[in-house]
Amino acid sequence: MFRFIIRRLLMAIPVIFLIVLATFILVHSMPGGPFDAVGMRVMPEQTKLILERRYGLDQPLHQQFFQYLWNLLQGDFGPMFRQPSQTVNDIIAQTFPVSIQLGTLSVIVAFTMGIPIGIIAALNHNTPLDYTATFVAVVSRSIPSLVLGPVLIYVFAVGLDWFPIAFWGADPPFFLGVFPKFNKQFWMHAILPVFSLGTGMAAGIARLTRAGLLEVLSSDYIRTARAKGLRERVVIIVHALKNSLIPVVTTLGPMLAAIMTGAFITETIFALNGMGRRFVDSIGQREYFLQTSLVLIYGILLISGNLIVDILYAWFDPRIRYD
């Protein structure tokens, strides 16, 4: 397993390099630049040239790329064009923890809700309980967070005044750069956005769990376990569940990467200072360094997430060996 992990990490290096290269080329291929306009006004050519020169955008593209790569190796993600007092490192330090907090809580909610619902549905296959669970899962999956978020706000925040309408309940600096103060204010602010983001994922997990468990429950070894006289709870939890969660675990890697690099819509609706919102804003603003750096972070998280999934495979299914 150790050799497998090392091998995967080494193979990740050229992949990350290609991600950076491809993103760099793509962002610079977009028409227009960061200094073309000021609101609705066209930036005078002279001023535009001054600003492009300041940030090295007048250099040949390959030179810009190597300069960026070199800075990246030194931990410098680059400047922000329209916020001179901030760097990309500052933006990441401010927004990444919020996205991690939101993402982690949402994934926990998704698994906490999704797996039990899936189990209940599978164990009560073709009963009203199964149909209800399936219906709820489909509806939850179908409602986009663009709709769910405002509905939650108007019902629970404006109408019932149970929760705050917007904002995150913790400001930087965070403990160890990531952890907020887990106080009442934090949880009250977190509930609506986490629920908005987590329910869609929970629905997908519930469906996968149900399908996986149903397949496993019809296996020979489960019949054998039952024939041996084991209690049903032991059969499900000890023998069936682990194998049925392999498809669920497969989604964990990409899900973690996507969620932790920001959920644009949720962050916009609930006014959260996360990476997703900044990433989408950076496209329109042509903040090249921010765009490339955030894609890089997403790539690293995706690679890491997939590696974690592969390791979890080996734990779930002892037959799987990588060495």
Place this chain on the structure above:
Amino acid sequence: MRKKLLAIFSTLIMASLILSACAQPTPEKVVETVIVTEKEEVEVEVVETVEVEVEKEVEDPENVPQELIDGIGVSAPDESTLVIELGQEASYFTSMTPLWTMTASPGWAIEAHGDNWIEAGNIVTNGRYVLNEWVHGVRRTLLRNPLMPEDMQGDGNIEKFVTNVVPDTSTGYALWLNNEVETAGIPSAELEAHLETFPEETIQIPDLAVFYISYRMTKAPFDDARVRRAFSAAFDRETFVQEVLQGQGLPMKHFAPPGIFAAPPIDEVGVGYDVEFAQAQLADAGYPDCEGFPQVTLLGYSGQSTLNWIEYAQAQWEENLGCSADLIQIEQQSFADLLASTKADDAEAPHMWTLGWGPDYADEKNWVDDVLYCDNAVRQKRECNEIDDMILEARYETDPDVRKELYREIEEAFFGEEGEYPFFPIYLRIAYTAEHTWLDRVVALFGGQQWYTWNLDAGAKANARGEAVSDQVTFDGYSTTDIPTLDPQLAEDVVSINYIENLFVHLTNYDLETAEVVGEAATDWTVSDDGLTYTFNIRTDIPWVKHNPVTGETIQEEDADGNPRFVTADDFVYGIKRACMPTTGSYYSGIIAGVIKGCDTVFSYGQ
């Protein structure tokens, strides 16, 4: 195979790393003059062409020669006198003096902290408020400056100004409904319901941006002024404002809106909507009832509201001119792409496109001159003619009454019955805003919002929220974006400008009621007879202050000898010269560079 791929990748990465290392600048920046040869072809009278090598010195904008900087026409003969010399007559310069770009800047703080001088705890200010908190992307808080001279404090009673970043208008409106913010934009879907439910808590705010449809004047059929007039006169602006914009606008027949110096009264110049006139013009141009009219393109920037606009235009031309919808091909592009497309050659450029203009300062020069003068109207590709002679005349005229008359004639020449119509103005943008009744304010049309003049009934607010009255009168608001910068010489956007208005005192300002230019740091000023020299008397009792966000204390800055620092004319000299430097580079520094003597020479150094 896998090993080969790994080997290739590893080689590629190593090569990149080596090239990256080689691409690095030397650690120590050595400034030297580099001689570059250029080849130039020179025609001689006889027959042959001779190649001549020309040596040209490359200018480094990071190292502008001191003599050029000293040549900028701004000086301080003493602490309380600021002299600004113009490169040529510009009677509109008074309208430019409230610009934040020309405000005094604390040079010692900028040199100490670099780009971070604007962060809370570093920033040194001199305005009615101080920066207490700036959590980037989340929130900022201002507190009253206790050291401000009393006569400058302003009539308002707001002691604390809290603004959160809320990107979504619906969420902002929800905050307003819940009494968590004093004002909010109204989402389109909620507008009708809001106007019915909260008529007393709705105000209309114009932002003086005028939107228009522009023509490529060199591209048939719009190379004929009659066709341009026809399309303009066939557009019902009133109905457009009422039905498409839901009343959030004012129809415009000419360019500069009310409130701009020398703008004609709104209903006096311009043809506007006149179907008979439109049909006659089109027939006269050879397209009666649009027969034989070629297919043309109308390009709008992306977004549903623009789509509504261009579809309305398409429908109007079909109804009023007989030009069927398939003759008017509508397209949408991102704003950046639209700007690029409209500068392309005739073959690539659209025939018509949507655009808008908002003022930089309150003078007609900033409208018909900065937008439509032939050298500036590069998208329309206007050719210079007698209208441009009038524009130049108005630019340098010093008599305000003569200027008003000239600009009226210019507007008529563009948008009258025989107007040139490089574009046709459609509406002045006005936005409905939800505002609670406990807020009493006058919204500034120019410059930033003067929060120090706003009043808030804290009791009524607490009552609505079901809370105890706060011991500090606090305004709670939101903006859809964070502040890009608090640096006066760099500020280009509305959010930054609003904060700078309240953190810094400007040279002059706009009167809230009359929009006239009045003194602020400058108590009064005189203009030389030739119109080239402006002399400002600066009050010297405005302290530079620094606020400590941790202790909450605001103290006056001191110089190296322990003397308290007050705003002086030298600070304005520093700010204006800084704006002229090529390394500063902002939209508004480009504007003043064209006016102040020597500023443009420095601004363009190295280009």
